[in-house]
Amino acid sequence: MSLSFVTHLYYDTRNEHLGDYSMYEHTYLQKLNDALINIPSKEKTLILTYYQELIHKEHLTDQSEETIIQALGDPVIIAAAILKKNRAKTSQSPYEQQGWQEWSDQGMDDKFDTKKSKRTRPYSKLQRVLQILGLLFINLTLMFWLFLCIGILIVCGWIVSITFVISPIILIAAYFTPYLTYPLFSLSIGCVLFGLGIVGCYLCKTLTKYFWRVTKYYFYANLHVLRGDY
Known part of the structure; x- marks a missing residue:
């Protein structure tokens, strides 16, 4: 899972939150971590690090921590989108994930059968x-x-x-x-x-x-x- 996908996901889900989130950075990241089930630890660390750095970056603009977290969106919705993307990726074969296309030898079989x-x-x-x-x-x-x-x-x-x-x-x-x-x-x-x-x-x-x-x-x-x- 690339960092560009997480960045794109941030802009897609920042306005999909329901209500206000009166929580702080630690609580927000903990809920996001709990919602990211069946995700490899390496990718989970990458996601949590991205959102942690994003909170710190927005905090430098003199915004309150609660305002920043409200702008991020619901961590459950973010985790659901990440899990959906991960399931779609794992359903493909390793070659298809790298851009390979399945090659069919039906034509070769037909030619061989004709000659035979x-x-x-x-x-x-x-x-x-x-x-x-x-x-x-x-x-x-x-x-x-x-x-x-x-x-x-x-x-x-x-x-x-x-x-x-x-x-x-x-x-x-x-x-x-x-x-x-x-x-x-x-x-x-x-x-x-x-x-x-x-x-x-x-x-x-x-x-x-x-x-x-x-x-x-x-x-x-x-x-x-x-x-x-x-």
């Missing part, structure tokens, strides 16, 4: 070609046959389940034929097969639903790879 993207562009095309070739290799050697086998098993499950469901109809028709030796036994077997067919249809329905979801997801994933989204 230009250098990596051929490698990105090569990487995409390798992704497509790898995807085709995996699909033709593994995934296609895996999905085909699972699909065939599900279709076979549907065929067997539907056959079991309609088997009681055939057995009931055969029950009335004269060539059937054990008609009741055949009817019992038909009921069992019908129950197994119902369970099989439920399982095949569930497997078909999840198989369709997985197939759809895998298809869209391959499509994104071919488009270069990944």
Whole structure:
């Protein structure tokens, strides 16, 4: 905190006092010292010395001490202005206090990123070609046959389940034929097969639903790879 600020503060606050101050130099300086909280001792000494010398200088003009102190202003107001100035100063960085300005390297980063993207562009095309070739290799050697086998098993499950469901109809028709030796036994077997067919249809329905979801997801994933989204 410079001495010029304290001098400027004196002329700003000399007319802001409220009422009369019937106090002497020691009391005035003591109140000012008590009001200057959180101020470094070196700066506080500088401020108190300035006001003490100012009182002595005005006292040489044959003015009374009370008149001089009344002209100085309220020590609490003076201390509040000094504290406000000190807080504004400490909120700045040391470089800003010395007149430095913050330098931004955003432009340099943009230029560096542009050059970097230009250098990596051929490698990105090569990487995409390798992704497509790898995807085709995996699909033709593994995934296609895996999905085909699972699909065939599900279709076979549907065929067997539907056959079991309609088997009681055939057995009931055969029950009335004269060539059937054990008609009741055949009817019992038909009921069992019908129950197994119902369970099989439920399982095949569930497997078909999840198989369709997985197939759809895998298809869209391959499509994104071919488009270069990944």
